[in-house]
Amino acid sequence: MTSQTTPQALGRDDRALSSVVGKTLELGLLALFVGLLVSTFYGGVLPEYRASAANSVADRTTASVTTEVEDAVPATGDVSVAPADGVQSVAVAHELDVPRTIRGDPYRLRLELGSLVLDHRVDELSRRVPLALPDAVIRVEGEVRSGETVVVVVESTDGGLVVRLEGR
């Protein structure tokens, strides 16, 4: 090894090697360091953060869409008038603001069986939340893709109210 050679020897004959060895060592160390850093960040920290952030976004999207769907349904029951004279017809169209992608992937929002379903390619990011709706609502339906303009529509039918998600 160079370091084991006596200073005199280095000083005389192999001096030129010193910088070559030094640079090579530096290069190797740096490459090792960068490799370590990259593998730590891209192998562990980054995906974990991405998943964690995506989880939060999925939660928030589901919660806000659920809230807005519930709020879109007006109260048609007891409004201090006799049932026969009550609300005859309802037509609501309310536009929702949802993120275009979650974790870089598009997703779907679906209403089915009294629940809101967020359908994501990654199962951990999919959600299903029950909707608290008045008894006047007989059915929920509809599916939208995340890139579209999401509109929640409430309509009167003979049996009661129908809540629908529409993409436009």
Added chain:
Amino acid sequence: MRGGPRTGRREAACRGGRGQANLLALVAAMVALTTVSTVAVVVANGALDDATRDPIERQGANALADRLVAADGALAARENVLNETRVEEFDADALRALDAVPPDADVRVRVDGETVVETGNVAGGTTVRRVALVVDREPRTVTPGLDGRDRVTLPRRTPWVIVAFAPSAGEVRTVRANGRVVLHDPDSLAAGEYRVNVSRRTTPTLSFAGDDLATGAVELTYAPADSRKVVLEVTVDA
């Protein structure tokens, strides 16, 4: 590595100011960089943890509370007004029937600090509060004195009045509530009970038009509201 070679290298470095001195600087720089990135990751972790909420749980609690105080809800007499009888009868099955939170979530509903329903074991969770009115309507019956007058003002406001005519009532042709005709029969109203809706917002004054009215001929049953303000607390522990 033992003492010998290291000393040699250091000597070389000292003497020429060259050797592998760069390496030391490099290592120092790398240590600094590693420290900085570790600190950055720790800080980012903290920020992420701080920003973590449970929006779905909160949404469920909000939705449930809204359903409970909604005009067409299970407990409400009208918006933000709860019917006391229904509050007392409210139980876990009725809560589940609302279908507002996932079936596996633990829920507790309290009215004025008193637990009305608790499903499962609620520990922590998200709590939302709503200010509401609990109304208890208890029917009261009065027999107004009608000697020498034909007009009765009820002491309290009420949404309805049941007017009962005794067979001895004589001839009552018209009953007015606050000037509005609510019962009328030109051949006199038959004896019996009549339910009359009146405005909840004004004290009703009933006036009777007829002959031979006397005290005891008419009985009035009305339902004044005894209300108290409460805080409705809904806790959801998903």
